[in-house]
Amino acid sequence: MPRELRRITRPVAAGDYWLKSGLRRYLVREVFNAILVQRPAHGGHLRDAVKAIDDTLAGMGDTYSLIIFPEGTRGDGYEMAPFKGGIYALAKAKPGIELVPVFMENLSRILPKGELLPVPLISSISFGKPITLADGEHKKDFLGRARQAIIDLQNT
Amino acid sequence: MLSLLKGTDPTKLLFGGILLLLSLTSVVGWALQRMLRHERAAEMLKTLNARVRLWWAMCGVFAVAALTGGLGSVLVFGFTSFLLLREFVTITPTRKGDHRTLFWVFFIILPLQYYLLWTGWYGLFIIMIPVYAFLFIPLRMALAGDAHGFLERAAKIQWALMICVYCISHAPALMKIDFEGGPRVGLRLLLYLCLLVQVNDVVQLMTARALDGVPSRNNESERFRAVGLGAGLVVSTGLGMALSWATPFSVLQSAAMSVLIVLMGTAGTLCYAAIVQDRGRPGVVVVATRPSMTQRVISLCFAAPVFFHIARYYFTAGPGAPF
Numbered sequence: 001m002p003r004e005l006r007r008i009t010r011p012v013a014a015g016d017y018w019l020k021s022g023l024r025r026y027l028v029r030e031v032f033n034a035i036l037v038q039r040p041a042h043g044g045h046l047r048d049a050v051k052a053i054d055d056t057l058a059g060m061g062d063t064y065s066l067i068i069f070p071e072g073t074r075g076d077g078y079e080m081a082p083f084k085g086g087i088y089a090l091a092k093a094k095p096g097i098e099l100v101p102v103f104m105e106n107l108s109r110i111l112p113k114g115e116l117l118p119v120p121l122i123s124s125i126s127f128g129k130p131i132t133l134a135d136g137e138h139k140k141d142f143l144g145r146a147r148q149a150i151i152d153l154q155n156t
Numbered sequence: 157m158l159s160l161l162k163g164t165d166p167t168k169l170l171f172g173g174i175l176l177l178l179s180l181t182s183v184v185g186w187a188l189q190r191m192l193r194h195e196r197a198a199e200m201l202k203t204l205n206a207r208v209r210l211w212w213a214m215c216g217v218f219a220v221a222a223l224t225g226g227l228g229s230v231l232v233f234g235f236t237s238f239l240l241l242r243e244f245v246t247i248t249p250t251r252k253g254d255h256r257t258l259f260w261v262f263f264i265i266l267p268l269q270y271y272l273l274w275t276g277w278y279g280l281f282i283i284m285i286p287v288y289a290f291l292f293i294p295l296r297m298a299l300a301g302d303a304h305g306f307l308e309r310a311a312k313i314q315w316a317l318m319i320c321v322y323c324i325s326h327a328p329a330l331m332k333i334d335f336e337g338g339p340r341v342g343l344r345l346l347l348y349l350c351l352l353v354q355v356n357d358v359v360q361l362m363t364a365r366a367l368d369g370v371p372s373r374n375n376e377s378e379r380f381r382a383v384g385l386g387a388g389l390v391v392s393t394g395l396g397m398a399l400s401w402a403t404p405f406s407v408l409q410s411a412a413m414s415v416l417i418v419l420m421g422t423a424g425t426l427c428y429a430a431i432v433q434d435r436g437r438p439g440v441v442v443v444a445t446r447p448s449m450t451q452r453v454i455s456l457c458f459a460a461p462v463f464f465h466i467a468r469y470y471f472t473a474g475p476g477a478p479f
Contacts, residue, residue, distance in 0.1 A: 108252070109252075109255075115256075121245055122243060
C-alpha cells in the first residue's frame with residue numbers, strides 16, 4: 001500500500017494474542033499499526049475491551065479505515081465461518097459507515113492455520129461494493145448479508 | 157557475405173543472428189501496430205509483439221547464462237522453475253494436508269534438482285524426481301493424515317514437479333553434455349531448441365488467429381490445429397535446416413530434430429489446452445497479475461527432455477562423459 005494509505009489503514013487484532021511475545025508486540029505495534037482489543041473471554045478485562053472499541057469508533061471512517069476480520073479467526077480454507085457480531089455493533093454505533101467486503105484468495109493455501117512455513121503461491125485480493133446497515137435491520141440478517149457479499153466475491 | 161563470416165565463433169554468430177532477427181521483428185511489429193487498423197491483424201500483432209518481448213527477456217537470460225558459465229544458467233533456470241511451479245500449483249487445487257508436501261517440493265526437491273545439474277551428477281539428476289520424489293510425495297501426504305482424494309492429489313503434485321522442474325531442467329542440462337567441439341556446443345543447442353520451440357509456437361498461434369472467424373463446416377479446432385501444425389512444421393524445419401551449422405547435426409539431421417521439436421512442442425500446447433478446458437482459464441489470480449507463464453513455456457517443457465536425450469545419445473564425444 002502507498003505510504004499515506006498505510007498510515008490511515010489499521011487492522012483490528014486480538015491483544016491477548018499479539019502482546020504475548022516481543023516479536024509479536026513489535027510487529028503488531030510498529031509494522032501493522034493495529035488496534036488491539038483484549039478479549040474478555042481470553043483473560044482481558046471487559047472494561048478495557050469496551051474502551052478499545054470506543055477508541056476505535058472515535059476515529060473510524062473519519063481519520064482512518066479499519067481492516068476487520070469478521071470470522072474472528074483464520075478459517076480452514078474450505079468454508080467461511082459464520083461472522084461474529086462485531087461488525088454489526090460497529091455499524092450500529094456509527095450509522096452510515098460503509099463496509100467494504102474483501103476476499104483474499106489462496107491465503108489459507110499459502111499459510112494454513114497452525115503452520116509455520118509458507119508455500120509461495122500466488123494470491124489475489126478482490127473488493128466488492130460497500131454495504132451499509134439498513135434502518136432497523138436485524139443483526140442476523142445483516143451478518144448474513146455481509147457474509148454473502150464476500151461469498152459472491154469468491155465466486156466471481 | 158558467407159565467406160566473410162567464416163571463422164567467426166559460431167556461438168556469437170548464432171546469438172548475433174537471433175538479436176538481429178529480434179530487432180527486425182520488434183521494429184516491424186512496432187511499425188505495423190502503428191499503421192494497421194484492421195482488427196484481426198491488430199490481434200495477431202499483439203500476439204506477435206508479446207512473444208517478441210518474451211524473446212528479448214529470454215535472450216537476456218541466455219546472455220547471462222553464457223557469460224557466467226554453469227552457475228548462472230542453473231540459477232536462472234532454477235528461478236524459472238520456481239515461478240512456473242508457483243503458477244502451476246496455484247491453478248491446481250490442493251488441500252490443507254498438502255501444505256508440508258508442497259513445502260518440500262518448492263524448497264527442497266526443486267533446489268536439489270538444480271544442484272544435481274550444477275554438480276553434473278547425471279545419474280541422480282535423471283531419476284531423482286521420477287523415482288525418489290515420486291515415492292516421497294505420497295509418503296509425506298500419508299503422514300499428513302488427509303486421505304481425501306489421495307491419489308489425485310499425489311498425481312497433481314507429481315505432474316507439477318515433472319513439468320515445471322524435471323522437464324524444463326533438461327534445457328539447461330544441454331550445456332552440461334560433453335559434445336565434441338567444447339562446452340559452447342551445448343549452449344548453441346539450448347538456443348537452437350528454444351528458438352525452434354518459440355518460432356513454432358508463434359507460427360501456430362498466428363495461424364490460428366489468422367484463420368479465426370473463417371467459416372468452416374468441419375470441426376474448426378481440429379482444422380486450425382492441422383493447418384497450424386503444418387505451418388509450424390514448414391517454418392521451423394526450414395529454420396532448423398538453415399541453422400545446422402551451429403549444431404553438431406547435418407542438415408538432414410537438423411531437419412529431423414526440428415520436426416521432433418515441433419511435434420513435442422505441439423504436444424505440450426495440446427496438453428495445456430486440455431488443462432485449461434478442465435480447470436477453466438488459469439484462475440483470476442494468475443490472469444489478473446500477468447499472462448500465464450505456463451502457457452508460454454509448456455512447449456519447451458515437453459520438447460526439452462526428448463531433445464536432450466537424442467542429442468546426448470547420438471552426438472556426444474563418447475562414453476565416460478559425466479553428462
